[in-house]
Amino acid sequence: MATVSNVRLRIEQLDDRRSRVHVTYRICYSHCEAMAGSTFVERVTLRGDDPIWDDHLITLRNGCVRAQNGCIEREITRVVANSTLDEDPDTIIFGWVIGNKDEVYARVRLTPFQPTGSQGDSNIVSAHFGPAG
Template sequence: MATITNLQLDIKKGSSSSDVTVSYELCFSHCERLDETVFVETITLRGDDPISDDHLTTISNTCVKATKACIKRKFTRKVNNSVLNEDPKILWVKQSDEVYARVALLPFNPSSTSSNSNIVNSYFD
Protein backbone atom coordinates (compact mmCIF):
# COMPACT_ATOMS: atom_id res chain seq x y z
CA MET A 1 0.00 0.00 0.00
CA ALA A 2 1.30 3.47 -0.88
CA THR A 3 2.25 5.74 2.01
CA ILE A 4 1.83 9.48 2.38
CA THR A 5 4.36 11.08 4.73
CA ASN A 6 5.46 14.55 5.83
CA LEU A 7 2.09 16.04 4.89
CA GLN A 8 2.27 19.79 5.47
CA LEU A 9 -0.23 22.61 4.90
CA ASP A 10 0.99 26.19 4.57
CA ILE A 11 -1.34 29.18 4.13
CA LYS A 12 0.03 32.64 3.29
CA LYS A 13 -2.87 34.94 4.01
CA GLY A 14 -3.61 37.73 1.53
CA SER A 15 -6.19 40.50 1.64
CA SER A 16 -8.90 38.69 -0.38
CA SER A 17 -7.27 35.35 -1.23
CA SER A 18 -4.49 33.24 0.23
CA ASP A 19 -1.74 31.10 -1.24
CA VAL A 20 -2.36 27.55 -0.06
CA THR A 21 0.49 25.06 -0.40
CA VAL A 22 0.22 21.34 0.33
CA SER A 23 3.42 19.30 0.29
CA TYR A 24 4.13 15.64 1.10
CA GLU A 25 6.04 12.58 0.00
CA LEU A 26 4.62 9.47 -1.69
CA CYS A 27 6.25 6.06 -1.41
CA PHE A 28 4.90 3.00 -3.19
CA SER A 29 4.95 -0.66 -2.22
CA HIS A 30 6.98 -3.26 -4.07
CA CYS A 31 3.85 -4.72 -5.71
CA GLU A 32 2.60 -1.27 -6.81
CA ARG A 33 5.98 -0.56 -8.40
CA LEU A 34 6.01 -3.93 -10.22
CA ASP A 35 2.48 -3.31 -11.50
CA GLU A 36 3.21 0.39 -12.29
CA THR A 37 -0.07 1.14 -10.54
CA VAL A 38 -1.74 4.44 -11.37
CA PHE A 39 -3.58 6.28 -8.61
CA VAL A 40 -6.09 9.10 -8.66
CA GLU A 41 -4.54 11.61 -6.27
CA THR A 42 -7.01 14.03 -4.67
CA ILE A 43 -5.99 16.89 -2.40
CA THR A 44 -8.74 18.68 -0.52
CA LEU A 45 -8.99 21.36 2.15
CA ARG A 46 -11.31 20.62 5.03
CA GLY A 47 -12.60 22.55 8.00
CA ASP A 48 -12.02 20.87 11.37
CA ASP A 49 -15.31 21.00 13.28
CA PRO A 50 -16.62 19.18 16.37
CA ILE A 51 -19.55 17.35 14.75
CA SER A 52 -18.36 16.79 11.18
CA ASP A 53 -15.60 18.21 9.04
CA ASP A 54 -16.59 20.33 6.06
CA HIS A 55 -15.19 19.96 2.55
CA LEU A 56 -13.93 23.45 1.63
CA THR A 57 -12.31 23.04 -1.79
CA THR A 58 -10.30 20.68 -3.96
CA ILE A 59 -6.69 21.75 -4.49
CA SER A 60 -5.84 19.07 -7.07
CA ASN A 61 -7.34 15.97 -8.65
CA THR A 62 -4.84 14.24 -10.91
CA CYS A 63 -3.18 10.91 -11.62
CA VAL A 64 0.18 9.68 -10.35
CA LYS A 65 2.04 6.50 -11.33
CA ALA A 66 3.96 4.33 -8.88
CA THR A 67 7.72 4.85 -9.14
CA LYS A 68 10.71 3.07 -7.67
CA ALA A 69 11.89 6.07 -5.67
CA CYS A 70 9.66 8.03 -3.31
CA ILE A 71 8.45 11.28 -4.86
CA LYS A 72 7.99 14.68 -3.28
CA ARG A 73 4.74 16.42 -4.20
CA LYS A 74 3.89 20.10 -3.84
CA PHE A 75 0.76 21.92 -4.97
CA THR A 76 0.05 25.64 -4.56
CA ARG A 77 -3.26 27.32 -5.33
CA LYS A 78 -4.91 30.64 -4.57
CA VAL A 79 -8.02 30.18 -2.43
CA ASN A 80 -10.54 32.90 -1.69
CA ASN A 81 -10.51 33.86 2.00
CA SER A 82 -14.29 33.43 2.13
CA VAL A 83 -13.71 29.69 1.49
CA LEU A 84 -11.11 29.49 4.27
CA ASN A 85 -13.47 31.37 6.63
CA GLU A 86 -15.27 28.17 7.54
CA ASP A 87 -16.52 29.13 11.00
CA PRO A 88 -19.23 31.82 11.06
CA LYS A 89 -19.54 34.53 13.67
CA ILE A 90 -21.68 33.46 16.61
CA LEU A 91 -23.41 36.30 18.44
CA TRP A 92 -21.01 38.77 16.78
CA VAL A 93 -17.99 36.88 18.10
CA LYS A 94 -15.46 35.91 15.43
CA GLN A 95 -14.55 32.21 15.56
CA SER A 96 -11.11 30.88 14.69
CA ASP A 97 -11.01 28.83 11.49
CA GLU A 98 -9.36 25.40 11.62
CA VAL A 99 -8.30 24.17 8.18
CA TYR A 100 -6.37 21.03 7.25
CA ALA A 101 -5.38 19.25 4.04
CA ARG A 102 -6.33 15.70 3.13
CA VAL A 103 -4.51 13.65 0.49
CA ALA A 104 -6.24 10.55 -0.84
CA LEU A 105 -4.88 7.95 -3.25
CA LEU A 106 -7.38 5.72 -5.00
CA PRO A 107 -6.16 3.05 -7.45
CA PHE A 108 -7.26 4.05 -10.93
CA ASN A 109 -9.95 1.79 -12.34
CA PRO A 110 -10.46 2.17 -16.10
CA SER A 111 -14.07 2.40 -17.17
CA SER A 112 -15.87 2.95 -20.43
CA THR A 113 -17.66 6.11 -21.41
CA SER A 114 -19.73 7.36 -24.31
CA SER A 115 -21.17 10.64 -25.44
CA ASN A 116 -23.71 11.79 -28.03
CA SER A 117 -23.41 14.87 -30.21
CA ASN A 118 -26.12 17.41 -30.80
CA ILE A 119 -28.97 16.45 -33.18
CA VAL A 120 -28.94 18.07 -36.60
CA ASN A 121 -32.43 18.49 -38.04
CA SER A 122 -32.63 18.86 -41.81
CA TYR A 123 -34.00 17.39 -45.03
CA PHE A 124 -31.19 15.44 -46.65
CA ASP A 125 -32.91 14.64 -49.95
Protein backbone atom coordinates in the same frame (compact mmCIF):
# COMPACT_ATOMS: atom_id res chain seq x y z
CA MET B 1 0.00 -0.27 -1.16
CA ALA B 2 1.14 3.30 -1.76
CA THR B 3 1.38 5.39 1.41
CA VAL B 4 0.96 9.10 2.06
CA SER B 5 2.92 10.67 4.90
CA ASN B 6 4.29 13.97 6.22
CA VAL B 7 1.26 15.97 5.11
CA ARG B 8 1.85 19.62 6.01
CA LEU B 9 -0.36 22.66 5.44
CA ARG B 10 0.81 26.26 5.40
CA ILE B 11 -1.47 29.22 4.69
CA GLU B 12 -0.19 32.75 4.14
CA GLN B 13 -2.73 35.53 3.92
CA LEU B 14 -2.05 37.74 0.88
CA ASP B 15 -4.71 40.37 1.58
CA ASP B 16 -8.27 40.63 2.95
CA ARG B 17 -9.64 38.54 0.09
CA ARG B 18 -7.02 35.88 -0.73
CA SER B 19 -4.53 33.48 0.82
CA ARG B 20 -1.81 31.29 -0.64
CA VAL B 21 -2.19 27.64 0.41
CA HIS B 22 0.80 25.27 0.38
CA VAL B 23 0.37 21.53 0.93
CA THR B 24 3.44 19.31 0.99
CA TYR B 25 3.50 15.54 1.43
CA ARG B 26 5.38 12.37 0.59
CA ILE B 27 4.10 9.42 -1.45
CA CYS B 28 5.92 6.08 -1.22
CA TYR B 29 5.15 3.30 -3.70
CA SER B 30 5.85 -0.39 -3.31
CA HIS B 31 8.33 -2.08 -5.62
CA CYS B 32 5.50 -4.08 -7.24
CA GLU B 33 3.40 -0.95 -7.89
CA ALA B 34 6.37 0.70 -9.60
CA MET B 35 7.10 -2.40 -11.70
CA ALA B 36 3.46 -2.61 -12.77
CA GLY B 37 3.25 1.11 -13.57
CA SER B 38 0.20 1.34 -11.29
CA THR B 39 -1.88 4.50 -11.53
CA PHE B 40 -3.57 6.24 -8.62
CA VAL B 41 -6.09 9.06 -8.36
CA GLU B 42 -4.47 11.73 -6.20
CA ARG B 43 -6.98 14.01 -4.47
CA VAL B 44 -5.89 16.92 -2.28
CA THR B 45 -8.63 18.77 -0.40
CA LEU B 46 -8.97 21.35 2.33
CA ARG B 47 -11.38 20.54 5.12
CA GLY B 48 -12.79 22.46 8.07
CA ASP B 49 -12.29 20.75 11.43
CA ASP B 50 -15.56 20.71 13.38
CA PRO B 51 -16.83 18.72 16.39
CA ILE B 52 -19.61 16.76 14.66
CA TRP B 53 -18.43 16.42 11.04
CA ASP B 54 -15.70 18.03 8.99
CA ASP B 55 -16.68 20.24 6.06
CA HIS B 56 -15.23 19.90 2.58
CA LEU B 57 -13.97 23.38 1.66
CA ILE B 58 -12.21 23.02 -1.70
CA THR B 59 -10.44 20.48 -3.91
CA LEU B 60 -6.92 21.63 -4.73
CA ARG B 61 -5.98 18.67 -6.95
CA ASN B 62 -7.81 15.71 -8.43
CA GLY B 63 -5.74 13.89 -11.03
CA CYS B 64 -3.81 10.75 -11.82
CA VAL B 65 -0.24 9.87 -10.81
CA ARG B 66 1.83 6.86 -11.87
CA ALA B 67 3.83 4.83 -9.38
CA GLN B 68 7.61 5.27 -9.39
CA ASN B 69 10.40 3.51 -7.57
CA GLY B 70 10.70 4.72 -4.00
CA CYS B 71 9.24 7.89 -2.56
CA ILE B 72 8.47 11.30 -4.07
CA GLU B 73 7.92 14.65 -2.41
CA ARG B 74 4.85 16.54 -3.63
CA GLU B 75 3.79 20.17 -3.27
CA ILE B 76 0.54 21.86 -4.24
CA THR B 77 0.28 25.67 -4.10
CA ARG B 78 -2.93 27.54 -4.88
CA VAL B 79 -4.40 30.97 -4.19
CA VAL B 80 -7.74 30.54 -2.42
CA ALA B 81 -10.42 33.05 -1.45
CA ASN B 82 -10.49 33.79 2.27
CA SER B 83 -14.26 33.30 2.12
CA THR B 84 -13.57 29.64 1.25
CA LEU B 85 -11.25 29.27 4.26
CA ASP B 86 -13.80 30.97 6.55
CA GLU B 87 -15.32 27.66 7.64
CA ASP B 88 -16.68 29.01 10.94
CA PRO B 89 -18.45 32.26 9.97
CA ASP B 90 -18.12 35.23 12.30
CA THR B 91 -21.11 36.49 14.28
CA ILE B 92 -22.22 40.12 14.07
CA ILE B 93 -24.52 41.42 16.82
CA PHE B 94 -25.53 45.10 16.77
CA GLY B 95 -22.41 45.93 14.75
CA TRP B 96 -20.04 44.03 17.05
CA VAL B 97 -18.04 41.34 15.28
CA ILE B 98 -17.39 38.18 17.27
CA GLY B 99 -14.68 36.27 15.43
CA ASN B 100 -14.94 32.52 15.27
CA LYS B 101 -11.57 30.89 14.72
CA ASP B 102 -11.36 28.72 11.59
CA GLU B 103 -9.65 25.34 11.78
CA VAL B 104 -8.49 24.10 8.35
CA TYR B 105 -6.53 20.97 7.46
CA ALA B 106 -5.41 19.28 4.25
CA ARG B 107 -6.32 15.73 3.28
CA VAL B 108 -4.37 13.78 0.66
CA ARG B 109 -6.00 10.61 -0.63
CA LEU B 110 -4.57 8.07 -3.08
CA THR B 111 -7.06 5.67 -4.63
CA PRO B 112 -5.98 2.92 -7.02
CA PHE B 113 -7.30 3.77 -10.47
CA GLN B 114 -9.71 1.19 -11.83
CA PRO B 115 -10.87 1.69 -15.39
CA THR B 116 -14.58 1.42 -15.97
CA GLY B 117 -16.61 1.18 -19.14
CA SER B 118 -19.00 3.72 -20.52
CA GLN B 119 -22.11 3.59 -22.64
CA GLY B 120 -24.43 6.02 -24.34
CA ASP B 121 -27.95 5.66 -25.69
CA SER B 122 -29.35 7.20 -28.87
CA ASN B 123 -32.69 8.87 -29.32
CA ILE B 124 -35.79 6.67 -29.70
CA VAL B 125 -37.23 6.24 -33.17
CA SER B 126 -40.96 5.42 -33.15
CA ALA B 127 -42.40 3.73 -36.25
CA HIS B 128 -44.31 0.65 -37.41
CA PHE B 129 -41.74 -1.84 -38.64
CA GLY B 130 -44.14 -4.80 -38.78
CA PRO B 131 -47.04 -5.69 -41.12
CA ALA B 132 -49.09 -2.73 -39.86
CA GLY B 133 -46.45 -0.35 -41.25
